Amino acid sequence: MSIIISNISKSYKKVNALKNISFDVKSGELFGLIGPDGAGKTTLFRILTTLLIANEGSAKVADFDVVSEYKSIRKSVGYMPGKFSLYQDLTVEENLEFFATIFGTTIDENYDLIKDIYVQIEPFKNRRAGKLSGGMKQKLALCCALIHKPKVLFLDEPTTGVDPVSRKEFWEMLKRLQQKGITILVSTPYMDEAALCDRIALIQDGEILEIDTPQAIVKHYPKQIYNVKANKMYQLINALNDYKYNHSVYPFGEFVHYTDSRMDFNSKDLEVYLESKNLSSIEIEETKPTIEDTFMELAK
Template identity: 75%
Template sequence: MGIKVINISKTYDKIKALENISFEVKPGELFGLIGPDGAGKTTLFRILTTLLIADTGEATVAGYDVVQEYKSIRNHVGYMPGRFSLYQDLTVEENLNFFATIFGTTIEENYDLIKDIYVQIEPFKNRRAGKLSGGMKQKLALSCALIHKPKVLFLDEPTTGVDPVSRKEFWEMLKRLQKKNITILVSTPYMDEAELCDRIALITDGKILEIDTPEAIKSSFPKKIYRVKSSGTFQLIQDLGAYDKTHSAYPFGEYIHFTSTSTDFKAKDLVDFLKEKNHSNIEVMETDPTIEDTFMELSK
């Protein structure tokens, strides 16, 4: 009752939005699609929620074929699209009632499923959706996507433009929904959110680079990573770019993450090189790989 995607491709004019995508989401799994803007995440969501037909390939959602059995899928999935999808001029309660009605249900019938989320916006039930904060809009959109008790939930960048506290609360809600046997496919450009998924697929330019648990993806990183800092960040990037032992060097927060082509490379080699280049306040320290590092390495 999860999701199966087999060799899905989709091209818009000349843009290959998806190229031979295959993966499986197990029933009850919280699966993340992690990738930058334009990676193809929305296109994939639209295909799986039957709003768009793939050029080639097959997919099933909750056991139903996305083309042949699209009507059944629509009754069994909840979809929270990336951009705010609610009726801005309707109130919170009217929006929820509207979605309940089109699925032939009522707020009361499935209140248990949305209770946790809805109680937080219920005090504002008479406010128009267009006047809600980002975090509240997101909670309302999730309530609307859940009101017909879907088996599978699709969330396209649900936390983009939402403050950090609401983001954290949102992920806690997803974990609780997962315990109620809902399969969840969520996309995000935030690498820290990737860590909260059971498994993730790293996607860029319409292709999947890797699928595994966040832990396995991090531990598969093939090189030692050093975090590097000096008083002149711009010059540091330039000099690391020109260094003959550099495999990769890219900004990572306040540091540059550096890997070397050499297998017996030592932090001292880099310190000596940077001293030669007149850098001051040099800091070079080995650090643990993150999902973002794997992403950078695989998309090189």
């Protein structure tokens, strides 16, 4: 195993950021930590990268203990924090050279690892990092995290605030890095990115809700979900929330995802009810669950 986490807990005064967290990440795996802001993702990453010490529990990264062997871990991992943290007054090339020097290596020595990423920012190598676009900053930060050829790569919400095209490109880069044998632990609030991981852990309020492959987690969803649509979205949500048989109601794109508490649900009954609430153009159809549906159900 590349990462072993055993009963980790962490508190900030009266806030329990992590509550008895345990899971492992296999060597060469692309593992996703999926949850909203404030779920505890960043706190866990800081513990695993030796920037914080847990109140309870233990963890190993690349076979090293995060407390007693922290120096060895820092040489063995790459860490890309959620906030862009490179030197904004240095150029692209100067940032890379700086981080390579810190780890006792050179850009040329591990160029094969960053080549596919670096060629995209090379035309801007003399531009200061602070003047780069969000997508280019992301690529530069990833290059700096990889420059010493780490065994494990930690990426804390790497695509937050990045445009959809850059997000897609970034995940394609991660898949290529995985093929080179690097273990990747990535956190994200985006449920659609969860499906791109080998396995995921759903986390909420410092607790792990479920750990499995994305396909298995979706398969475990216990109810039939319905896409519901009407002429007035806001009134539709309120009406469904007031419906005495509702189990769950929440917006999902142009639809509302609805589940019913009855075993013998009849969509015609619901349609009649919605019409009584002065709604029209009503559509009700079965749909398949997603990671987001599963998360919402578990978080209840």
